[in-house]
Amino acid sequence: MGTLYGVSVGAGDPGLMTLRAVRIMESCGVIAVPRTHGENSLALSIAEQAADLSRKRKVYLDLPMCRDREALDRNYDETAEMLCGLLESDDVAVPTLGDISVYSTFSRIAQRVEKRGFKAEICAGVTSFSAAADALGKPLCLGSEPLHILPYGCGDFEKLLDLSGTKVVMKTGSKSSELIALLRKKGLALRTSVIENCGLENERIFGSLDEVTDDLGYFTVFIIGECSDET
Amino acid sequence: MGTLYGVSVGAGDPGLMTLRAVRIMESCGVIAVPRTHGENSLALSIAEQAADLSRKRKVYLDLPMCRDREALDRNYDETAEMLCGLLESDDVAVPTLGDISVYSTFSRIAQRVEKRGFKAEICAGVTSFSAAADALGKPLCLGSEPLHILPYGCGDFEKLLDLSGTKVVMKTGSKSSELIALLRKKGLALRTSVIENCGLENERIFGSLDEVTDDLGYFTVFIIGECSDET
Known part of the structure; x- marks a missing residue:
């Protein structure tokens, strides 16, 4: 068997x-x-x-x-x-x-x-958010910062974005532009890194939302960073 | 160079x-x-x-x-x-x-x-919480459940334990019994799995806090589960 x-x-x-x-x-x-x-x-x-x-x-x-x-x-x-x-x-x-x-x-x-x-x-394997941090060349969390993994549209999603620490947003599917609009409204454009198709030939990395000029694909991870060297 | x-x-x-x-x-x-x-x-x-x-x-x-x-x-x-x-x-x-x-x-x-x-x-590599889920043989999060990674004692720690979704508590160091007392007080004893020395020869797995009878070592991960098949 x-x-x-x-x-x-x-x-x-x-x-x-x-x-x-x-x-x-x-x-x-x-x-x-x-x-x-x-x-x-x-x-x-x-x-x-x-x-x-x-x-x-x-x-x-x-x-x-x-x-x-x-x-x-x-x-x-x-x-x-x-x-x-x-x-x-x-x-x-x-x-x-x-x-x-x-x-x-x-x-x-x-x-x-x-x-x-x-x-x-x-x-067990490497999560998409660890791979994304690798691609960005910077840590997800340091010291005593929490790390929140949020599927887009989960209950209380907007409130969860206000938590302190790093937020990773996954599973946006075809709704990336909706999420981007929300993050802009919250003043998080410059603190959000975006990794599309991580590790694949067509990988794209955006250091902030201001660098994103067109539609994003299905495999996109958003990292809303807190990570500083201060904690 | x-x-x-x-x-x-x-x-x-x-x-x-x-x-x-x-x-x-x-x-x-x-x-x-x-x-x-x-x-x-x-x-x-x-x-x-x-x-x-x-x-x-x-x-x-x-x-x-x-x-x-x-x-x-x-x-x-x-x-x-x-x-x-x-x-x-x-x-x-x-x-x-x-x-x-x-x-x-x-x-x-x-x-x-x-x-x-x-x-x-x-x-990038496999995080301790992914390895712990592997050892437990069950997922960390499903559907639209958030996943919160919390270093023990981070700001608002007690409130963060009340968030919906799965909570992983790391970095308890020598304070495991303090955390266990807190989780008991919050009625989370039966929903908390504990993995000590994951993947090592002296690995121990506890399906709930009630199974923990003695002190836990430095490398311990606590998983406070929400994970059901309902979401």
């Missing part, structure tokens, strides 16, 4: 894959690749640049991006069912962008797989 | 080092090892298990852990001066626990090295 591995592949640069992630990907018989927004072939392509996956069996998991809870649950159930079939005879690795413990759908599927009596494990 | 590399080595398990971290450590002529609380020989020992550093020149950086800003600044200045001497002829790697963008002293030294005309780069 096989194990289901959720494998974090980092944010874009295959060099950010961990040794363990490479080892797990290479040891599993099946690679199950989630697909939504085309993002998922990206996770596979990162993994393929660091591990030899040429002779692996690949299956695709079609995961919808919607807010209809029932439709999502039905999809997760079906996906788990399909994975359990594969786990009867093989270990299965699911490559996932960034770190799997931060906003990944994998956990919802893993729970269902475990309920059906199979083993599931996660393999 | 050499480059100064701040290299994140992950939280304990050498398998969590990235491919890039291994490559950089192996390519630098000098390894500069920060020492405080013995923590720093730990970073070196993790790196040595993943990279061949046997023939590298090793120098030690004695960094104090104190709140005297002037003493700290003097120490950082002296350390930067010493590193610049090494950078005249070599690349220098500084191995650091966890991810270097999260509460690492490296940035303070790197700033000073850059002011003296040398190049400094950081290499």
Whole structure:
């Protein structure tokens, strides 16, 4: 009976894959690749640049991006069912962008797989915000500064932006310009760094909102900095 | 003229080092090892298990852990001066626990090295809280839940614990029992997982505060969970 591995592949640069992630990907018989927004072939392509996956069996998991809870649950159930079939005879690795413990759908599927009596494990990786700090060449937080990771549009989002410490805003999707307008209104334009497509060929780095002149893509991280050398 | 590399080595398990971290450590002529609380020989020992550093020149950086800003600044200045001497002829790697963008002293030294005309780069890694989530086998945050990383005793600490979403408390140092008492008072005992010495031989995992029966060590991460499958 096989194990289901959720494998974090980092944010874009295959060099950010961990040794363990490479080892797990290479040891599993099946690679199950989630697909939504085309993002998922990206996770596979990162993994393929660091591990030899040429002779692996690949299956695709079609995961919808919607807010209809029932439709999502039905999809997760079906996906788990399909994975359990594969786990009867093989270990299965699911490559996932960034770190799997931060906003990944994998956990919802893993729970269902475990309920059906199979083993599931996660393999930690580099989050998109650590990779973004790396790209900017500056720390996210120092001393006793808090660090707040905020999905765009979460409850009390505007108030959370007023917290002291560094704020990272993720998951803006197609609403980057809406967020930029809000940050400008709050006077945070010069304190916000923006990293689009971190670690990929088309990476763009903006030191402040004033440098952003056109639309931003799906993979964009906003870092609203507090970080000084004073704390 | 050499480059100064701040290299994140992950939280304990050498398998969590990235491919890039291994490559950089192996390519630098000098390894500069920060020492405080013995923590720093730990970073070196993790790196040595993943990279061949046997023939590298090793120098030690004695960094104090104190709140005297002037003493700290003097120490950082002296350390930067010493590193610049090494950078005249070599690349220098500084191995650091966890991810270097999260509460690492490296940035303070790197700033000073850059002011003296040398190049400094950081290499992202796996944070202690991602590794802790991996050890617990469950996600830090799902859906639209915020994630708050709180150094123990930061301003408004008690209020920040009331925020919705997941709270990770780091840097308790020797004050774990103080924090545990506070979390109990707030009724959070059963929602708090504790990971001590994550990824190391003496790792301990406690699913709730009720399981903690004795003192906790310096390397302990507290995760106050919100994470459900409901969001």
